[in-house]
Amino acid sequence: MAPPKHRRPGFSRRAQYGLFAGYVIATIGVVIALAAIAAWRLDPTGFALVRGAALDATAPFTAAGASVSRGLSGMGAEVGAYWNAGARNRQMAQEVAAMRSALVQARAARFENARLKRLLKLADRTPETIVTTRIIGSTASGTRRLATIAAGSSDGVRPGQPVRSGEGLVGRIFETGRGAARLLMLTDTGSTVPVRLARNGLPALVTGNGDGRLRVRPLIAGENPFRRGDLLLTSGTGGLYPPNVPVAVITGADALTPLARPLADPDRTDFVLVQAIYAPEAAAPPPGLPTTAGTAGAP
Numbered sequence: 001m002a003p004p005k006h007r008r009p010g011f012s013r014r015a016q017y018g019l020f021a022g023y024v025i026a027t028i029g030v031v032i033a034l035a036a037i038a039a040w041r042l043d044p045t046g047f048a049l050v051r052g053a054a055l056d057a058t059a060p061f062t063a064a065g066a067s068v069s070r071g072l073s074g075m076g077a078e079v080g081a082y083w084n085a086g087a088r089n090r091q092m093a094q095e096v097a098a099m100r101s102a103l104v105q106a107r108a109a110r111f112e113n114a115r116l117k118r119l120l121k122l123a124d125r126t127p128e129t130i131v132t133t134r135i136i137g138s139t140a141s142g143t144r145r146l147a148t149i150a151a152g153s154s155d156g157v158r159p160g161q162p163v164r165s166g167e168g169l170v171g172r173i174f175e176t177g178r179g180a181a182r183l184l185m186l187t188d189t190g191s192t193v194p195v196r197l198a199r200n201g202l203p204a205l206v207t208g209n210g211d212g213r214l215r216v217r218p219l220i221a222g223e224n225p226f227r228r229g230d231l232l233l234t235s236g237t238g239g240l241y242p243p244n245v246p247v248a249v250i251t252g253a254d255a256l257t258p259l260a261r262p263l264a265d266p267d268r269t270d271f272v273l274v275q276a277i278y279a280p281e282a283a284a285p286p287p288g289l290p291t292t293a294g295t296a297g298a299p
Contacts, residue, residue, distance in 0.1 A: 128242075128276040131155045135269060136180070143210030145185040147171070149272060152179045157274050160240060165272050168246035168263035169193065169234060173274065183272075186247070186262050187212050194238055195247050198231040206232060206247055206260065214248050214260040226253040232260060242278040 133151035140146075151157050153176045161173045163183055171191060174184040184191055191208040195216075202225050205217045216232065218225060230250040236243030248260035 128278075130157060130161060130274045130276055132271060132273050134271055135183070135266075138185075138266060143189040143208075145188040145191075145208065145210065145212075145266070146174065147183040147185055147266065149181050149183055149274070150179070151274060152177045152181050154178050155274075157181045158277075160277055162241045162245075162275050162278070163272050164245055164275065165264045165269045167265070167269070168248075169241065170264045170266070170269060170272055172240070181274075185266060186214060186264075187266070193241055193247060194235045195232040196235040197225065198233050199227075200225070203235055203237065204232070209259065212266075213251075214262060215257050216248075216250065216260050217257050224253065224256055224258070226250050226258050228253050236278060236280060239279050240277055242275065 131151045133149045133155070135147050136150045138145075138147040147170075149157075149163070157173055157176050159173050159175055163170045163172060169186060171183050171185040171188070174182045176182070185208070186193065186206070187208040187210065189208050189210045193206045194203065195206050196203050203219045204226075205219065207215045207217065209215045216226060228250055230253070232247045232250070234241045234243055234245040234247055246263050248262045250258055251261050252259045
């Protein structure tokens with residue numbers, strides 16, 4: 001038969017020893033407390049010495065406990081600082097990303113404003129401007145280079161009108177619709193523009209090469225007057241294109257018909273000006289030469 005679960009201490013020698021030890025410790029504690037009280041009442045000076053000795057004896061343990069407590073507190077502070085630093089770094093990274101995005105937008109806006117200012121100044125200097133509009137699309141098939149602008153016959157756009165940007169000549173109007181028009185780019189093989197060298201005024205012809213470049217043909221047979229970096233301007237010869245509009249820069253002058261790069265890059269041109277067709281003024285007749293009206297009225 002199994003012994004009962006709860007037994008009295010008298011049935012266990014270990015329990016009896018433990019109970020006896022508890023009584024002894026309690027009795028000793030009571031005696032020490034009574035002695036301390038009696039010493040405090042009868043001999044305060046001696047009791048102060050005892051307290052000082054007890055304080056000295058427990059000082060190392062107190063210092064050790066304080067050190068452990070400070071260490072734990074410092075560890076907690078370091079852990080908190082670590083997590084705070086991580087959160088702060090994330091916040092700073094987000095702020096840097098936002099500032100970088102704002103900087104990119106500001107640079108783009110500044111670039112766009114600069115281009116629009118150039119167009120506005122250009123429009124102020126050219127009263128024959130028909131409309132300022134945007135290029136909304138471009139096509140390239142074979143050697144054809146065409147673009148579409150967001151202005152048409154309702155805006156006064158007509159075929160043959162020259163188109164330019166703030167950087168230089170872009171091309172001419174090829175065909176028009178009511179609200180849009182197609183632009184024949186300079187680089188199209190069907191485009192030919194009379195130009196002159198800005199350095200010395202020598203005339204030449206610029207023809208589209210069909211690959212984004214221009215072919216320059218000198219009008220002086222057997223001579224190549226071009227140099228790398230030469231600037232080409234419209235000459236105004238034959239009408240259509242007004243004079244002194246920047247066209248291209250010579251990139252290779254080794255061949256008899258060197259290549260040039262248009263200044264108005266189609267890939268970076270958004271806004272353009274459509275101008276009226278240039279018609280040069282007729283030269284006045286030499287002095288003393290009778291006019292047509294006077295000749296018709298003569299007998």
